[in-house]
Amino acid sequence: MSEDDALWRRLVFPPDYRNPTPAARYHLTVIGAGPAGLLTAIAAAGLGARVALIERHAMGGDCLNVGCVPSKTLLAGAAGGLTFASAMQRVRAVRASIARHDSVERYCGAGVDVFLGQGSFSSAHEIGVAGATLRTRRTVIATGARAYIPPLPGLGEIAPLTNETVFDLTEQPRRLAVLGAGPVGCELAQAFARLGTQVELLELGPQILPQDEPDAAQWVAEALVRDGVRLRLGARVTGAARTSAGKVLMLADGTAVAADEVLVAAGRARNVEDLALPRAGVRVDSQAGIAVDARLRTSHPHIYAAGDVCAALQFTHAADAQARIAVRNALFPWGARADALVIPWCTYTRPELAHVGATSRQLQQAGRAFDRYRVEFG
Template sequence: MSKLKTDICVIGAGSGGLSVAAGAVQMGARVVLIEKGEMGGDCLNTGCVPSKALLHAAGAGMSYPAAMDHVCQSIATIAPHDSQERFEGLGCKVIRAEARFTSPKTVEAGGVTIKARRFVIATGSSPRVPEIEGLASVPYLTNETLWSLTACPDHLIILGGGAIGMEMAQAHRRLGAKVTVIEAFEALGREDPEAAKIVKTALRGEGVTLIEGTGAERVSGTNGSISVSLSDGQTVTGSHLLVATGRRANCDDLGLQHADVDRTKTGIKVGPNLRTSNRRVYAIGDVVAGGMQFTHVAGYQAGVIVRALLFGLPAKAATHHIPHATYTSPELAQVGLTEAQARETYQDKLEIVRADVSGNDRAIATGRSGPGFIKLMVVKSRPVGVTIVGPDAGELIAFWSLVLSLKLKMSKIAGMVAPYPTLAELNKRAVSAYFTPRLFDSPKVKTIVKIIQRLVP
């Protein structure tokens, strides 16, 4: 077995791992990048990219074969940016094999023992499959295998009403499938209930059957005929079954016991600086215990630890400004605290201001002025959370991520000017709603204005 010494060994070539490797090697560090699967990880190959490509194709009215072809083309177009060839061209040593720690200082992969000053675990997550009677013996799909379908399902049953389940429900309904979503609790239950209701109403309006508050107890059947028995006595029968009940960290086969790296049932334990119990080892992205499992979080955390790894600077990862979005139509996006969380935290110090999509001129002009809103949670003139539901909510929320990151006051935000007509004017309108009672409904302000008008020539 050959031996290799390096500055940084990155395990996992998904969003986080690739960001660390690219940043470190281009600034002069020696980098070994290990990936046992496809370069680009889940996001490129089976997650974010294909799901959003399918949603676009479904919304554009494509046939199922054309939609799947669009998915493949989207992946193929992006793939060179994440490819082994690109990273080798940057100067990384790329090893396409499974990695396993053999000591706190070494990893083995592909017949090579790698000794590194620092290790970064960025192995991501995989679909979590629940323990349901009969499920193991029934053909089912996950986000990893869904893309192998060549024909539209006749009736797609989806277990799980989170973002993945709801996005795939709408996409497949628009592509011609009958769709039933089964959620044991509430669909989009982690989101603002008012915003989630708008999304659920839209999906139901398109013909998606959404069953909430009852779980799957038993699954049976074969290809083309699968039955799901529910806890309330219902039985749902369809042609295909998609399991979308969450994610589990990919850390079982890393040999962490040899690396002195502590873990829990949900992933690898890290501190605010993303360092594990082994000071040589960091972990980022979905593999982190209790972390936010979004591609952009892994990318953000990569930037945080690159500063620590290359320059020895203290660095901590924050979460208060991390946005997320569900890309249904309408979209639902959130950053910071929801209304319920903000009320629990700040109680009577909290102010809620909002603006409705129906009053936005661009939404009206483009036929997208249906139900939707932006809601700001404000404490002492600073936003602590923002909820947006409506067209392009995922785009609009980025502005508020910057606001929360910089801890801007509403008076500073009021100086923002959006081109007319744009959906971004919703942001401005919400800020205006905050100042309206302070300016137009204030007797004190009116008195001051009258005095000035008398005194100023």
């Protein structure tokens, strides 16, 4: 383990940390220390509430550890002409330098009782973690989401990479197959291609970035091709296997795509399985996540949710906005609402593709008239 990774781990999940003795009762308990959970906890503590924060894996969640910070750092390194080794070293150094902002030490210093371990409900007002029971008046669930691995025959056996493991690579793959051309797939495909890896990007649909405008997505597709990415659109993967050629993806048309590594970027799965939500009376859907109303209340009036575990748009800034609403509603009778949020997003390929509001496809499906304008810059 590098010095940077050792520092990072000490900050976000210190091995010698001992959970505190629980308070008699907390005003607010937050489950999950990603962007939504961190903001909820520190805001509530700043308002004078007794707050418990539970994290089972690493403080900072996806954004710091395996999402925004490492991916954007890798993109910048690739665009700046770094080698693979130098780019990955910079990823680890940047992540370690930022980690103290999300560290256990910082949150303990802010008056939050941090508990490391898996949290699960015993009842709506009792949560178990690492052998302790936390009693709480209100709870915010902010457990986020993880990479989804499609149930394709043989895929699990080839040990595919995801955004959660790709930044652990110490050797550059000569060939990389990327399954899924959403933002994660496109960003990492372009980064690895610019670093010199032969990349094939497979997408089931007719365009990359299917949630964005087709014309804009096409400009990004052309840039990927110029950088050496081979696009396979309309590619239905039916299975995977290890062969003498490497890790192989089999397509419905009989094509076999061989690579040294396979990166799965095929969507997200909500982290809800280990929370014992039925004991708390919280309804959850396997696809949509925890059901919430416009005020981010779950089916139990004293339990709220924020961030990727319940949001339709899974972005750090969306989790931040929801956290601000959840903490207000959990602690005060103000009735802040999340249904009026207008959430932009950006895919950090070169060129970048930014978006806000409804797409033309969504407007057409809703039967709403619209005009289209195109303006050239530069």
